[in-house]
Amino acid sequence: MEGYDASTYGDLIADVYDRWHPRGEGTETIAALLAELAGGAGGGRALELAIGTGRIALPLAERGVEVHGIDASEAMVAELRTKPGGGRIPVALGDFADVAVEGRFRLVYVVFNTFFALLTQAEQVRCFRNVAERLTDDGVFVIEAFVPDPKRFERQQSVNTNRVTVDEVLLDVSRHDPVAQRIDSQHMLMRAEGIRLLPVSLRYAWPSELDLMAQLAGLRLRERWAGWRREPFTAASGAHVSVYGRPGSP
Numbered sequence: 001m002e003g004y005d006a007s008t009y010g011d012l013i014a015d016v017y018d019r020w021h022p023r024g025e026g027t028e029t030i031a032a033l034l035a036e037l038a039g040g041a042g043g044g045r046a047l048e049l050a051i052g053t054g055r056i057a058l059p060l061a062e063r064g065v066e067v068h069g070i071d072a073s074e075a076m077v078a079e080l081r082t083k084p085g086g087g088r089i090p091v092a093l094g095d096f097a098d099v100a101v102e103g104r105f106r107l108v109y110v111v112f113n114t115f116f117a118l119l120t121q122a123e124q125v126r127c128f129r130n131v132a133e134r135l136t137d138d139g140v141f142v143i144e145a146f147v148p149d150p151k152r153f154e155r156q157q158s159v160n161t162n163r164v165t166v167d168e169v170l171l172d173v174s175r176h177d178p179v180a181q182r183i184d185s186q187h188m189l190m191r192a193e194g195i196r197l198l199p200v201s202l203r204y205a206w207p208s209e210l211d212l213m214a215q216l217a218g219l220r221l222r223e224r225w226a227g228w229r230r231e232p233f234t235a236a237s238g239a240h241v242s243v244y245g246r247p248g249s250p
């Protein structure tokens, strides 16, 4: 999408993001597993790539984990800063593929399909390599992502009605490029006052491709679950939580 860069999605969606994706039981479950992987309260440091408004970082920090973040969108980070505890989380503004932060982390994680916000295979591989440099010897890199399903598209397009209320309609309109593994979408928020366009672009990868990227970065797949309650990953799973670490480490 011409004119779309790393901060576009966050800058345009920041004011509605928390209304659409509120904290709740699901986010507590995610934070609980991440806290365990970081070694619990007082354990290792954690780094969230694309921390956004702190939907996951805040409940993780509330569990006693020292959480840091990176995000490209000042508007998303401004929302984080308005929340209790949100002022105490160090956030580096920038592209998370660079992983431009100091020190090493026991846990680096990227959730909610956001690894796919890196729009080329080269950028995704570069991110894996930079993450590997920032992990402690026993550290892990956790990715939560969907399993690609090209059947979702007919003639490489889709339209989904995601919300219908008395005063608004949310349509998701997408085009698919199976060669580049790219999906360009618009969330179209329609109200009596007019239509608001919230663009999102992504480059998806199958779990096997992610595993290969990990190998290129000197990491190996340790665990793959279908969800945050460690559900078994099967051929029917539509999403995965994958945990990568250094070969031979515990």
Ligand SMILES: C[S@@+](CC[C@H](N)C(=O)[O-])C[C@H]1O[C@@H](n2cnc3c(N)ncnc32)[C@H](O)[C@@H]1O
Binding pocket: 006, 007, 009, 010, 011, 021, 049, 050, 051, 052, 053, 054, 055, 056, 070, 071, 072, 073, 076, 094, 095, 096, 097, 111, 112, 114, 117, 118
């Ligand atoms: C779907 S939100 C996820 C936010 C948060 N991780 C959560 O789970 O609620 C995606 C976030 O990724 C950020 N983002 C997208 N591409 C980025 C990039 N290349 N570098 C840094 N941040 C990026 C956006 O600004 C936004 O905050």
